[in-house]
Amino acid sequence: MTALAGAASDAFWTTTLRRWNAVCWLLFAVMAVGLAAIDRPGGSKYAALALLGAVVVSYAVLYRFPANPVVRPDVYLSVLVVALGGLAYLRGNYAALFMVTLxxxxxxxxxxxxxxxxxxxATAATLAGSVLRDGGWTVEFFTETLVSTLLVVAVGALIGLWAHSVVAQSAERARLLAELEETQAELTEAHQRQGAADERERIARDIHDTLAQGFASIIVxxxxxxxGLDTDPARSGRQLRSIESTARENLTEARELVGSGLRPGQVAAGSVARTLRRTLDRFAEDTGLTVxxxxxxxECDQQTRIALLRCTQESLANVRKHARASTVGVVLARLPYxxxxxxxxxxxGFSVEESSGFGLDGMRKRLAELGGRLTVTSSVGDGTRVLALIPLGASA
Structure with a gap:
């Protein structure tokens, strides 16, 4: 609203000054025509025409070359001051000309x-020209010319100062608006960069939690x-079947990721306990560990089921790759909080402070998105405890 008001004010003053300027030059033209066509020949006539011509030429040069440092507005104003003083001395009744040039x-x-x-x-030059023309300081000069001129100058000065203040405020508003638009553009760009970075991180986390874990299981x-091909063919056969099953699951995950715009794979609705039980049974079969x-x-919502499943898969993958454990314990419970x-x-076990793996960080961020938190407790030789908590507000 402020910007619209400032723009309307700028447009109003620009239009007003242009109209006033047109009136000024129209009056100059009428005077020039009157001097050339009506006034009797003489030195004063040609001097007045010369003064008008000087004003016109200086204004034309200023208008044509506004950016030239040599052609300064001060030159035009100086010529205008001299012309007003000269015309007031050469001719009478130039009050209208003085007013329109304000x-x-x-x-x-x-x-x-x-x-x-x-x-x-300009005021001093006009008054001086009038005094010289009338032959001195007359009573008529003081009562009419001086009072009326000073009154016009005072009103013009007040209006000019006010208009200059309005224009300055409008310019300041325009500057602030430009800065605001620039800041908004920078913020938008920063949000876009941050959004792209967050999306890349989310995609990396989803790929790590699905495809990368599957490939790691296949390799192991x-x-x-x-x-065991020579020593225990039956066990090797079971492991090959697990490889086939894991590869099929990875292929399904990849199709879901691509088909859903790189969104995380879906987990079947219903009890999360059944989903985790299948994952744990598969882990026990593949590794031979006691679970x-x-x-x-x-029952919980889709995002909570996904978070619990991914935390379980990541923790089991870490056990498989690093822990050298014999027993794994998993407890899922609903508490008041x-x-x-x-x-x-x-x-x-391991040193939690020195851990820099992507998996733990991904679990923390996934839980944080649901308002939860991840606590990892471990020390070298003492095993590991991973505790994931998701508040009730994030579950069904």
Missing amino acids: PHYWMFGRTPRVSMVFLGL LAEAART DAELEDL GVELEITDDGA
Whole structure:
């Protein structure tokens, strides 16, 4: 609303000054025609025409070359001051001409102070020309010419200062609006960059939690199957079937990722306990580790099911790759403050402060998106405990 008001004010003053300027030059033209066609020949006639011509030429040069440092507005204003003083001396009744030229001091003055200086010089020149023409300081001069001229100058000065203030405020508003638009553009660009970075991170996390984990399982199973081909063909056969099953699941995950615009794979609705039980049974079959599970049969929303499943898969993958454990414990429970998933192992453990893996960081961020948190407790030789908590507000 402020911007519209400032633009309307600028348009109003621009239109007003242009109209006033047109009136000024129309009056100059009428005077020139009158001097040339009506006034009797003589030196004063040609001198007046010369003064009008000087004003016209200086204005034309200023209008044609506004950016030229040599052609300064001060030159035109100086010529205008001299012309007004000369015309007041050569001819009579130039009050109308003096009045219509008042806006020029505010249009071409660089600052209000410069405008006031030239306005004062024009007033003094006009009054001086009138005094010299009348032959001295007469009573008529003081009662009519001086009072009326000073009154016109005072009104013109007040209007000019006010108009200059309005224009300055409009210019300041325009500058602030330009800065605001620039800042908004920078913020939009920053949001776009941040959004792209967040999307890349989310895609990387989803790929890590689905495809990368599947490929890691395939590699481990393939190595185990190759090692046991001669000594335990039956076990190798089971491992090959697990490789086939894992590869099919990975292919399904990849299709879902591509088909849904790189969104995370869907988890079947219903009890998350059944989903985790299938994952744990598969893990026990592939690794031969003992898995103790206490899974409460609870219902929760899709995002919570995905988060619990991904945390379980990541924790089991870490056990498979790093822990060298013999037993894994998994507890899923609904507590008064939220849904809690605890995964423990009796493996080698690690230093949590020195861990820089992508998996733990991905689990923390996935839980944080649901308002939850991840706590990892471990030390070298004492196993690992992973505790995931999702508040009730994020579950069904």
